Amino acid sequence: MEQSLTPWLLPALALLAGIAIGFLAARLLPNAAPGRTQRQLDDLQQRFDSYQNEVVTHFNTTASLVKKLTQSYQEVQEHLSQGANRLAADELTRQRLLAALNTDESKAPRERLTPPKTNEAPKDYAPKEPDAPGTLDESFGLKR
Numbered sequence: 001m002e003q004s005l006t007p008w009l010l011p012a013l014a015l016l017a018g019i020a021i022g023f024l025a026a027r028l029l030p031n032a033a034p035g036r037t038q039r040q041l042d043d044l045q046q047r048f049d050s051y052q053n054e055v056v057t058h059f060n061t062t063a064s065l066v067k068k069l070t071q072s073y074q075e076v077q078e079h080l081s082q083g084a085n086r087l088a089a090d091e092l093t094r095q096r097l098l099a100a101l102n103t104d105e106s107k108a109p110r111e112r113l114t115p116p117k118t119n120e121a122p123k124d125y126a127p128k129e130p131d132a133p134g135t136l137d138e139s140f141g142l143k144r
Contacts, residue, residue: 077101 080101088094126135133140 081098084094084097084101088097128134
């Protein structure tokens, strides 16, 4: 009876020892892994928040610079119109200068694209004459 018990006893003891070692490893090791993962997650969140703040700062700065640019443009326009009023030799010259200043290129009518004459879809093959051979014909492109 002892001989039949030995082949089952060693694997059973090994199984119990493996379960005990696995249980201890599972209890001790995951404490380190979630902490490291949490630190990585916190680091990524901090980097993302920093990036978002940089984007907001960038666009705020851009908006203020565009506002300053618009104000400078308006000041230049005003300066030029005052100069035209003061420095023009006669009324006709003054009117032409002011008209040239008030003409804004962005407000000028733009050339429009003409729509296609037909609504036919483009062909993915070359059109041919009714009596001419098609491009897949053996004699296509050959001179006689």
